[in-house]
């Protein structure tokens with residue numbers, strides 16, 4: 101069994117979101133970087149659990165990014181995994197370009213399972229898993245909340261419109277993971293020590309098209325300020341919601 | 349040239365997301381001086397011609413039963429064929445659970461630029477630029493789609509359904525459907541409840557409610573408001589409420605017209621998932637709770653005192669006794 105987990109680097113959830121150069125670039129100054137929570141808590145941990153069950157499993161991590169990704173890759177390796185691949189590029193704004201890099205690495209690795217998080221918490225594209233699957237012509241099960249393996253068949257519960265569905269799919273398959281698939285963990289001392297010596301291969305990107313470009317960013321307009329209504333005047337709150345806000 | 353809209357169906361019926369996508373696509377076609385056409389896949393129990401009232405001129409229907417299961421791989425092949433057959437240059441679909449998976453695959457298959465989680469009609473004054481949510485709702489990005497064919501996957505609750513008059517011509521689409529590799533062995537639909545992502549009103553509870561046994565007063569308010577229920581992350585983590593109610597940066601992101609936050613402090617990760625709500629009401633006993641800064645209306649008080657009174661007044665307004 102060979103598993104590839106896609107790991108993205110995102111700003112910490114409490115990071116101040118601001119832009120520079122005429123709102124064309126994210127202000128990275130002072131930002132702490134983390135592994136995208138969906139990638140870490142669900143995709144990576146589930147893959148580690150599968151390796152714990154079957155020690156012959158080979159677990160690789162992949163990140164598309166510059167050298168500034170190395171600390172989060174080491175942190176991921178401290179949680180588990182045998183080795184990591186970093187595709188060395190800072191051209192990260194187009195999902196098709198990024199997915200093309202992952203698909204290229206995945207082809208040569210002949211993986212049975214490719215895991216991604218549900219989406220990144222910065223671009224919120226929810227696209228990489230589906231794109232990689234299409235590039236490799238593999239089935240794709242998105243928004244998994246449970247993942248079980250029986251030999252060469254995966255049984256996956258996924259979120260659909262208004263509920264859930266259980267899918268049975270032969271490997272290889274691409275799966276995007278969310279809450280339910282696994283429980284978050286913290287790395288232990290042994291993991292942190294061993295992560296330092298695990299291989300982190302840096303490969304150069306392949307030529308691929310970019311289909312989109314980001315023109316500018318915007319912050320939402322500030323709220324006008326809160327209207328406080330006294331606890332003994334709920335009739336007034338209801339009136340305001342009905343007549344002023346027109347939402348009830 | 350045309351705009352092709354995937355009108356997604358669940359068990360033969362069109363949900364709100366489909367009607368939003370149709371309304372958006374029709375408006376977009378008007379803007380681009382072209383026609384809007386719908387694509388319907390699988391067995392449906394609704395009158396397809398009546399989709400004309402959302403502004404589409406034609407409805408292409410591939411009634412193949414294999415399409416009742418939404419396997420993104422299978423769907424993508426069929427939609428790509430429909431795009432080729434109709435000559436569409438913009439594809440619109442909903443950024444819902446299944447739509448987002450299809451959109452990503454289709455982008456590769458058609459080599460077409462994709463705007464996922466889109467929240468606006470494009471600005472075509474200089475290229476084709478669509479606004480999308482980024483940083484989990486804390487900001488938006490204007491994304492330029494730089495290919496001939498473009499795909500827009502529209503965020504839920506981001507575009508108002510516009511129904512008028514009109515009937516559409518229904519054409520059946522003969523496409524051979526290769527069976528997919530995914531087998532569906534069970535389905536569990538949440539019945540009776542309003543799906544959170546589709547709800548126009550949401551009442552959400554935090555740790556301030558103290559325990560699952562106290563959710564009755566929150567559900568009463570939700571029922572009176574015809575609202576869905578949601579919760580903060582620690583509430584779901586403690587199993588007070590089901591996981592699918594968890595909203596925020598690491599749960600689901602919602603944008604209802606009304607979000608009532610009950611006993612939720614308003615941590616930045618929580619706000620990320622709800623700050624695109626049109627109107628926010630915060631009920632919290634701590635006047636310093638950060639949520640008040642993101643609120644439109646606030647009540648500083650005890651939940652157990654305030655909520656029943658609020659529910660009473662809502663019932664009065666609605667004439668419920």
Ligand SMILES: Cc1cc2nc3c(=O)[nH]c(=O)nc-3n(C[C@H](O)[C@H](O)[C@H](O)COP(=O)(O)OP(=O)(O)OC[C@H]3O[C@@H](n4cnc5c(N)ncnc54)[C@H](O)[C@@H]3O)c2cc1C
Nearest residue numbers: 554555556580581596597598611612613615617618633651
């Ligand atoms: C990486 C990361 C991701 C996260 N993702 C999410 C996420 O997606 N969603 C999310 O919600 N959180 C998320 N969190 C957690 C978040 O930081 C907060 O801890 C959480 O939102 C707090 O939940 P709460 O408001 O219910 O509880 P608390 O912060 O404990 O707030 C309870 C509130 O209830 C009020 N209260 C108590 N009793 C009463 C009463 N009787 N009457 C009125 N008010 C009362 C209190 O004044 C307080 O403001 C995340 C955290 C991290 C680190």
